[in-house]
Amino acid sequence: MGAPTAWASGGTGAGVRVAVLDTGVDATHPDFDKRVVASKSFVPGESVTDRHGHGTHTASTVAGTGAASGGQERGVAPEADLLVGKVLSDQGYGQDSWIIAGMEWAARSEHAKVISMSLGDSSRHGQNDPVSQTLNKLSAETGALFVVAAGNDGPRASTLGAPGTADAALTVGAVDQNNQLAGFSSAGPRQLDDALKPDITAPGVGVMAARPQYVKDGSEGYYTSHDGTSMATPHVAGAAVLLAQKHPEWTTQDIKNTLMSTSMRTPDYSPYQAGAGRVTVPAAYYAEAFATGSVDAGLVSWSPGTEPQPIPRKITYTNLTDSPLTLDLSVDAGSSPARTFTLGADRVTVPAHGTAQTDLTVDPKGLAPGQYAAQVMASGSSPAGHVTMHTAVGGLRRTREAQPHDPSEGPRRPAHERRGSGHG
Structure with missing residues (x-):
């Protein structure tokens, strides 16, 4: 670490x-x-x-x-x-x-x-x-x-x-x-x-x-x-x-x-x-700067004959330095279709000791039910050197809603030593 x-x-x-x-x-x-x-x-x-x-x-x-x-x-x-x-x-x-x-x-x-x-x-x-x-x-x-x-x-x-x-x-x-x-x-x-x-x-x-x-x-x-x-x-x-x-x-x-x-x-x-x-x-x-850690587009319900609408979200960038910070933005969509996650701009300038936002749109149209995730990358230069950060993004398209769960009181255990031994 x-x-x-x-x-x-x-x-x-x-x-x-x-x-x-x-x-x-x-x-x-x-x-x-x-x-x-x-x-x-x-x-x-x-x-x-x-x-x-x-x-x-x-x-x-x-x-x-x-x-x-x-x-x-x-x-x-x-x-x-x-x-x-x-x-x-x-x-x-x-x-x-x-x-x-x-x-x-x-x-x-x-x-x-x-x-x-x-x-x-x-x-x-x-x-x-x-x-x-x-x-x-x-x-x-x-x-x-x-x-x-x-x-x-x-x-x-x-x-x-x-x-x-x-x-x-x-x-x-x-x-x-x-x-x-x-x-x-x-x-x-x-x-x-x-x-x-x-x-x-x-x-x-x-x-x-x-x-x-x-x-x-x-x-x-x-x-x-x-x-x-x-x-x-x-x-x-x-x-x-x-x-x-x-x-x-x-x-x-x-x-x-x-x-x-x-x-x-x-x-x-x-x-x-x-x-x-x-x-x-x-x-x-x-x-010298940080970003929103994760953005969740949530659960997108699906039913035959309908198409879900794009989901708008925002990512905030915070500049800790004494100078404005210009960040280049991009999306690493991994195995998800590239069109699923789009940014409102490919560059943002964050004022000294201030914040700035960029729009992120998650478009579930045409996607099969399943998990979709990406990382939004941001990089720039400060007087002290190179600055990089990232934001995890996720969204799920499902065929049915989840069912309620009974939160009745029960015993708890430490999240401990499962590997191989089965303890915990």
Whole structure:
């Protein structure tokens, strides 16, 4: 991810409050010495101590110091103020009520700027469940950014687990060290409305991070390796913390858009599989401009004898520099017909410290039912060098409407370790 380049410029997350809602933490681990500023258990009868291992692993990826490894296994934002909410039991499962209470605590009581949630419900694929609804509400009311695992039920379509399905969530899939999408990484679109998700990917295969001393699994040492979108999520949460430290005035949407539009494209995969691309810290941290992260044309219904109308959308570009920025625009339609996505202009000039928009039209006329996606590319030059960014675009044409889903309360589990073993 390139986090050390931000560290070299003082981007360590200092002063930013980040919450990890999971199975708790081993606060005695050297990597958390004087790092946990607040903690609370929402699991009846259990302390915040992590006897499962999942929470310690994810928390150290966000904000561990790497002390037990001489700094080798340092987290992405090693000087952030770490908040730990135990919302999953020592068996790795939790009720909606526990998770919602933890979210309220982190966002309202502890004023976390970023909240990392490596958990999900593989039986819910829309956003009408209580946890997804709470996430959207808290994000709007508090400005907290919820970074949530996509789930480990891929590669089939529409396998995203709630609350990673929520509009306001920054939803994270997993890639390996070669930036190949992990076979377990859940894919979109979201069910019920076929919205474009996930949003971004991050390393989630063979991730080494802290191991709690309380786990009796036969292994030893301060660290252990795991796979899962659970492991990818805290990488993105840490990157969000670095941006929040550098740009304290930024909104949640600014952070999301920057991480997505400056990510490294993974063109072998549709945005419905891998979002905008793989998170890249240097490009986001030193960005001179950013674009809307994704544009969703939504669900286009189909019936015999009718033709759908073009769908208008807009992309916004934000210039962070002291000089006007002229961007050349183009569409990479991938396997979609080129005429499906058209821009209102092939060039836009963004004023210094200002914004500009371009029109995007998605034309579903004549398209067979299916998924259609593209990336809108923008490039230009600034006094500091070349500027590039991209926006993921998607739309779906279907033969019938999605059916309602019962959002009744059920157990949740961490988006954890599906690869090969079937755990999680």
